Each structure stands twice: as structure tokens, then as C-alpha cells.
Amino acid sequence: MTNQHYGQFCGLARAAEIVGQRWTLLILRDLSVGPRRYSELVAGLPGIPTNTLATRLKELEDEGLVARTVPPAGERSVVYALTPRGEEVRPALDALSRFGAGGMRSPREGEIVTSASITAALRVAAGEGEVPEDWDTVYGVRVGDIEAHVIMRDGRITVGEGPAERPDLVITAGPQIRDVMAGELDPPTAVATGVVQLEGDASLFDRFAETLRVPYSEHVPA
Amino acid sequence: MTNQHYGQFCGLARAAEIVGQRWTLLILRDLSVGPRRYSELVAGLPGIPTNTLATRLKELEDEGLVARTVPPAGERSVVYALTPRGEEVRPALDALSRFGAGGMRSPREGEIVTSASITAALRVAAGEGEVPEDWDTVYGVRVGDIEAHVIMRDGRITVGEGPAERPDLVITAGPQIRDVMAGELDPPTAVATGVVQLEGDASLFDRFAETLRVPYSEHVPA
DNA sequence: CTGGATCCTCAACGATACTG
DNA sequence: CAGTATCGTTGAGGATCCAG
Numbered sequence: 224m225t226n227q228h229y230g231q232f233c234g235l236a237r238a239a240e241i242v243g244q245r246w247t248l249l250i251l252r253d254l255s256v257g258p259r260r261y262s263e264l265v266a267g268l269p270g271i272p273t274n275t276l277a278t279r280l281k282e283l284e285d286e287g288l289v290a291r292t293v294p295p296a297g298e299r300s301v302v303y304a305l306t307p308r309g310e311e312v313r314p315a316l317d318a319l320s321r322f323g324a325g326g327m328r329s330p331r332e333g334e335i336v337t338s339a340s341i342t343a344a345l346r347v348a349a350g351e352g353e354v355p356e357d358w359d360t361v362y363g364v365r366v367g368d369i370e371a372h373v374i375m376r377d378g379r380i381t382v383g384e385g386p387a388e389r390p391d392l393v394i395t396a397g398p399q400i401r402d403v404m405a406g407e408l409d410p411p412t413a414v415a416t417g418v419v420q421l422e423g424d425a426s427l428f429d430r431f432a433e434t435l436r437v438p439y440s441e442h443v444p445a
Numbered sequence: 446m447t448n449q450h451y452g453q454f455c456g457l458a459r460a461a462e463i464v465g466q467r468w469t470l471l472i473l474r475d476l477s478v479g480p481r482r483y484s485e486l487v488a489g490l491p492g493i494p495t496n497t498l499a500t501r502l503k504e505l506e507d508e509g510l511v512a513r514t515v516p517p518a519g520e521r522s523v524v525y526a527l528t529p530r531g532e533e534v535r536p537a538l539d540a541l542s543r544f545g546a547g548g549m550r551s552p553r554e555g556e557i558v559t560s561a562s563i564t565a566a567l568r569v570a571a572g573e574g575e576v577p578e579d580w581d582t583v584y585g586v587r588v589g590d591i592e593a594h595v596i597m598r599d600g601r602i603t604v605g606e607g608p609a610e611r612p613d614l615v616i617t618a619g620p621q622i623r624d625v626m627a628g629e630l631d632p633p634t635a636v637a638t639g640v641v642q643l644e645g646d647a648s649l650f651d652r653f654a655e656t657l658r659v660p661y662s663e664h665v666p667a
Numbered sequence: 668c669t670g671g672a673t674c675c676t677c678a679a680c681g682a683t684a685c686t687g
Numbered sequence: 688c689a690g691t692a693t694c695g696t697t698g699a700g701g702a703t704c705c706a707g
Contacts, residue, residue: 227467227680230492230555232620233562234546234569234659235538239470242541245449245699248461261670270452272700277671286548287665300669308548308664315544316457318537319464324456325533326508333452340455347456398454437456442530444509449679449699467680483689494681499690522688 226282238315241286246271247279248319251305251312253339254289256346256384258304267337288312320347325440330398335367338384342371345382348404348435349373352380360427363393366400375434392423394431403432405439448504460537463508468493469501470541473527473534475561476511478568478606480526489559510534542569547662552620557589560606564593567604570626570657571595574602582649585615588622597656614645616653625654627661 227243229236242248246268253259253267264276280303283289288309292302305312320343345364354375362373363386372387373380387393394400396419402408403419410432413419421428449465451458464470468490475481475489486498502525505511510531514524527534542565567586576597584595585608594609595602609615616622618641624630625641632654635641643650 228553229468229471229490230557231471231562232549232552232556232558233474234542234544234549234566235470235474236545236562237549238541238545241545243465243467243470245465246451248457248465249451249453252455252457262668265670268451270700272702273671274673274701275699278698301671306664308662311547311662311664312544315537315540318540319460320456322456322534322537323458323460323463326530327454327456327459330454331450334454335452336454340453340458344456440530440533442509442528442533444530487689492681494683495690496682496692497680500680523690 241283241288242312242315244279244282246275247283248316250276250279250283251288251309252316252320252343253337254303254305254309255313255316256339256342258292258302260300260302264303267339269335269337283309316343317347320344321437324401324437326443327401328439328443334398336369336398338369338371341366341369342382342384344401344437345371345373345435348437349380349382350436354378354380354434358430360392360430361387361390362427362431363387363390364400365393365395366397373431373435375430380434390423392421392425392427392431394428395420395422401437404435404437406436407439463505463510464534464537466501466504468497469505470538472498472501472505473510473531474538474542474565476525476527476531477535477538478561478564480514480524482522482524486525489561491557491559505531538565539569542566543659546623546659548665549623550661550665556620558591558620560591560593563588563591564604564606566623566659567593567595567657570659571602571604572658576600576602576656580652582614582652583609583612584649584653585609585612586622587615587617588619595653595657597652602656612645614643614647614649614653616650617642617644623659626657626659628658629661 226240228240249268253264280289284291287306289303290306356378358375360375364371370386371384373382399418403413410428448462450462471490475486506513509528511525512528516522578600580597582597586593592608593606595604621640625635632650
């Protein structure tokens, strides 16, 4: 429980004392996508020891980043969510995601995609989320049995978990969808080679590819 | 040396595998301020075990974030510096600094300020560094026996380590200087109460205080 | 069935000493 | 100065168990 203290009066050092703990960044990522129950966190973080999760949640609660909501009457389930202070970590999560994504080519052996990871990735790719006012498009994105949705409407982009309702276009793909978002694989080729499958108005895929962007780093070594 | 692998094809997970290691964020912070020799890193990171530093440097080199430059002939000293890929972590460091600084009030028992920490803090506070074109001001900032400098010139802000050459104003203060940068302590009061001492054109202090800003979080619990 | 607590093992970390 | 070697300690990993 005694977190590492770096002994420096420094914002980064203080941040490191929190997010430098193992699993903490991924817990925050999952919670940044939406409130979660304990078992949902376990499911979204394959490999996390249950005691580690319990410890981390307690630490994050002590730090004021996470609040556990005990349901009032009919005892259903404890729900964990980011507090307002916890929301302030988002820009850092996004910057780290962007950095990490820059060095990410294809999945390593055994690497998976989770609901939170794809949703967070799409949110980062959306960036500030400015699009023309007259766009009104709903996308569904499926990777494996995971599904997320992207809505471009009223000049803004909204990203969420789960299937879209009445999507204009459903995009089904593997992790290689990243090559499209990195600009390394142009949409027609992606479709032609079967990297992505489209259901619905296929002409909307170009818009998706050009709007959601997380570039590869130009400086990855091997 | 087998870093933690989270098994997820996710930018944040990949980033976490690197910066989630102990001390790594602070090593990157120090290197982001400027190239460093091994002993300088040790000096700037009080408490770091020497073997941990050696291990981290090797890991960061393997990741392509840090390059060690062995001096050519007259054997002087190995120098570590960020690579272009390493530079890409800056936005994440800044976002984390900002987050951590938001929760930072006064120093905890025994916390110190280092050259890299103050320089990094000023750099983050400078933000994008846009100032009016006609400003031409050189500040020296002293905290304890540490000194950094801030130059506002040609519409930009430059922050660096070490004393300023021919400063217009030298600001000497303790860690409470943060209250000024957070907007919680107005400049006249800071001067009047002796929180900061000024040498030079004291009228330039207002400009310093309004330009360099790292706000406190409104949501820190206790 | 959810939300943990407990136990044990081992790899990583921390402290110190020592060397090219 | 720039690390390596050694060793004790801590925290993570993994399985299991328990309470509401």
C-alpha cells in the first residue's frame, strides 16, 4: 500500500506515484470509457490478479480519482467511476495512448483487443472531434466480438461502447484497421484485400478513415 | 528485464509497459530537459538505486527512446539523450505533469526541487509559449540553489536550465512560487509577504505570473 | 453470482558494496 | 565515472476460498 514516493516536489513525480503503479493506467482507461463493476474490470483486464485490482481501486479511491458507488437499496452491485478529479487524467491518458500507438505495428503474440481498448483508441483518434456541421453519420465498429460506435453529428464526434443503433455503416475488421487510421493503408485497398468488411453505405468509409487518425511514429527503430 | 506485458493491442497498454516501470518517467523527464551523463542522472534522481538506473537506461535504449553517445577519442563520458522517438513522449510527460501538478499543494516532508523538475515545470507552465511579438524579457528563477531561466522573445517562450545571462529580473523563491503560478497568490502579495524576492525590474513579475500558469485542480479532496 | 480476502511463490525492486 | 555484483525486501502473479 505504501506507494513509491519519489521525494520530489514535482507534478510529474506526483503523477508517477499514481500511474506508475502496475495496472493503474489500464484501470483508469477502462473507467474513462465508462463506470464499471468489479467483475467487469476483471473481465476487461485479463491477467490482473484480483487482489491487485482491489488494492489499486482502494488507492485510486484514496487519491480521489475513483469513487465507489454502493447501490442504495436493492443490493445490486458496487460500481466504480471516475470522479471529477479522475476525469482530469484523461488528457494524460490520451497523450500516452497516442505515444504508445505511434510505436505499435501489428499485435504481438497473444495480444487481444478489449471493449475499452477499442473505444479509447477511437476516442483518441477522434481528437478534438471537429467535423462539418452537416455530417450526420453513425458508424458501428466490430473487432472480433467487440463492438463500438462512432457518431459524427452537429459538428462533433462521439465515441461509445457497444453496438450502434441504426448505423449507416458497420465496419468489421481485425487489428489491421489501425493501418487505415495510420494512413498506411488506403481505404479502397483495405476493402479490396478484405482487411475490412463493410455493411451499409460503403461510401462513408472514406470519411471514417480520413477523420479518425492515429499516425504511426516515423521514428520506430526495428 | 522482462517488462510487464499487458497482452492488449492498445496504445495505452504499450505506453504503460514503458512508463509504468519505476523511475522511468523521471528519467525521461530529466532527459527531456537535456542530455545527461550517468552521474548527472544519479544526482538528479535522489534515491534511485544505481542498478535500477542502469537497467532502465538499457530498456529505454532497447525501446529506441534513448541513445547513449560514447565519446569518440579522449575518453570523457557517456552521454544519454532522447532520440527522435523519445522526443515523442514529451506531450505525454507534459500532460502527466499538468495532472500531477493540479493535485499538488505544498511540498511533503522531505520533498525537494531539482534542476530538471523546476525546468520541466516552467516549460509546462509556458504551454504553447505564445506571447506578444514585442516582448523581450529574460527571467532567472532561483529555488534553493537551483536556477533556471525563462526567455520571452520573438513571440515565443524558451525555458532552460542554469542561470540566465543578463536577466532583466531574477526571481528567488521557495516552492510556494507554485501558488503564484496557480493564480492562488497574486504577485503583489507574494512580494509583500516575502514569498518571492525580486532583483531587477520588478515590474516584469506580473508578466511572469500571468504568462506561466499551471492551475490547481478544483477537485482535490482533502 | 458478484465482490472481494487469503495464501504462497517468485520476479522485480531497493540498498549497499565493489570493480574496470 | 560508469556501471556490475550481491543480497534482502517487497510487491505482483496465480490459485483458491469466503461472505453477502
